[in-house]
Amino acid sequence: MSKDQYKKFECYSVLGIAPSATPAEIKAAYRKMSLKTHPDVGGSHDAQARVNLAHEVLSDPVQRRTHDIFWKVRTQTAGSNTQQSSTPRPEASTSQRQESRTSTDAKSAPLTGFFRRMERAAETHKAQIWALLEARIKEQEAKIFEDLRRTRRRFWAFAAASSALSAAIVAFPKIWPLAVGVAALTAFQPRKLALEDADISIFGESGDRIKEAARAAAGRACFNEASRFDGPLKELAEINDLATRSSSLDDSEAQVARRLSLALYLMGYTPSIYDMEARVLLFTSGDEKLVVRFRHRSGVAVNVTYVRKLRTIMEGWKATRGLLFCSPGLSGNAANFAKDHGITGYSLAEMNEWIDGILAADYSGPPGDPLSQFSTLQAFLRGLTPSLGYHRARGWRPRRRR
Numbered sequence: 001m002s003k004d005q006y007k008k009f010e011c012y013s014v015l016g017i018a019p020s021a022t023p024a025e026i027k028a029a030y031r032k033m034s035l036k037t038h039p040d041v042g043g044s045h046d047a048q049a050r051v052n053l054a055h056e057v058l059s060d061p062v063q064r065r066t067h068d069i070f071w072k073v074r075t076q077t078a079g080s081n082t083q084q085s086s087t088p089r090p091e092a093s094t095s096q097r098q099e100s101r102t103s104t105d106a107k108s109a110p111l112t113g114f115f116r117r118m119e120r121a122a123e124t125h126k127a128q129i130w131a132l133l134e135a136r137i138k139e140q141e142a143k144i145f146e147d148l149r150r151t152r153r154r155f156w157a158f159a160a161a162s163s164a165l166s167a168a169i170v171a172f173p174k175i176w177p178l179a180v181g182v183a184a185l186t187a188f189q190p191r192k193l194a195l196e197d198a199d200i201s202i203f204g205e206s207g208d209r210i211k212e213a214a215r216a217a218a219g220r221a222c223f224n225e226a227s228r229f230d231g232p233l234k235e236l237a238e239i240n241d242l243a244t245r246s247s248s249l250d251d252s253e254a255q256v257a258r259r260l261s262l263a264l265y266l267m268g269y270t271p272s273i274y275d276m277e278a279r280v281l282l283f284t285s286g287d288e289k290l291v292v293r294f295r296h297r298s299g300v301a302v303n304v305t306y307v308r309k310l311r312t313i314m315e316g317w318k319a320t321r322g323l324l325f326c327s328p329g330l331s332g333n334a335a336n337f338a339k340d341h342g343i344t345g346y347s348l349a350e351m352n353e354w355i356d357g358i359l360a361a362d363y364s365g366p367p368g369d370p371l372s373q374f375s376t377l378q379a380f381l382r383g384l385t386p387s388l389g390y391h392r393a394r395g396w397r398p399r400r401r402r
Contacts, residue, residue: 006067011054022268024286030055074361110359122229141214158186289319
């Protein structure tokens, strides 16, 4: 497939989905639409060709981002005037200006959609916590009353034992050491229930004071629990720095892998495996699998053997989509092999341009709770994932940690 197929028509409308569709939803829409357009079920070859092409474009993250900008289906950040539309740009120079503006936007206000989604999720979680305040006050109040009853019973039990032993000394003088010991223990029994906000007397404390202490304890617990959701928002600065700094030949391959992972995560793919040795990344979205192989170094173009290995990995993982990001580019034989096997190759410059476009657009990550997903993403970016090993009989499998 040529790299300008996205210019033929707006692919989301062909598949009947929204621009916010995840890779898994794109695949499901493709299957559903094919049941209507395939010639075997009364459709036409032309209609099915459009559906096939729409799926090809949208299931390729790089092609999808270029398609979204060309057809203006996403809101760009930092005040760019991109809007929902099905009308393409009238001329190439306008497209070039938009690409340039998109790159600038990515540097000035990236990840806008992702940041908004994270903030909304944090506020939702906090609201859910504070909505339970009254119930927690009642729980704390019941706990304080129970602690008071337990402390009071223990005090009066020691007091009664001390009195009984004191009276028995007259008849049994030898038990005086025991009586003294129990009396001492009674003297040291607490007369107050020590709380963080107040000391509650065990002798007839007013209910209002207990309720006040319960409210303070419940409020403090809600505040501490809600504060946990501020942590991921503060860590977004780390993601912002990773995203906005364009990759160069001075970067390590691990840095490039992290930046690629973030970009694909924003487009709805969940990172699953990173093998530094094989330079392989595996992403999933539902039952959709995407394998990315990269080579970030100067030198001669990548040969066909490197591409063949990616194809082997794809077969092992039963992935239908493969991407190659190779800074030195592909040799002629490697490019032909990649084209024949559904693999698309991109250079370092194309990768940077693609990531800048993702950051400037309103991509916001996989569906679900973004805060828990963000923790998973952070762990993945730090390399906390099993590596990938090749076994002749089983193919590519996660290698066990020793």
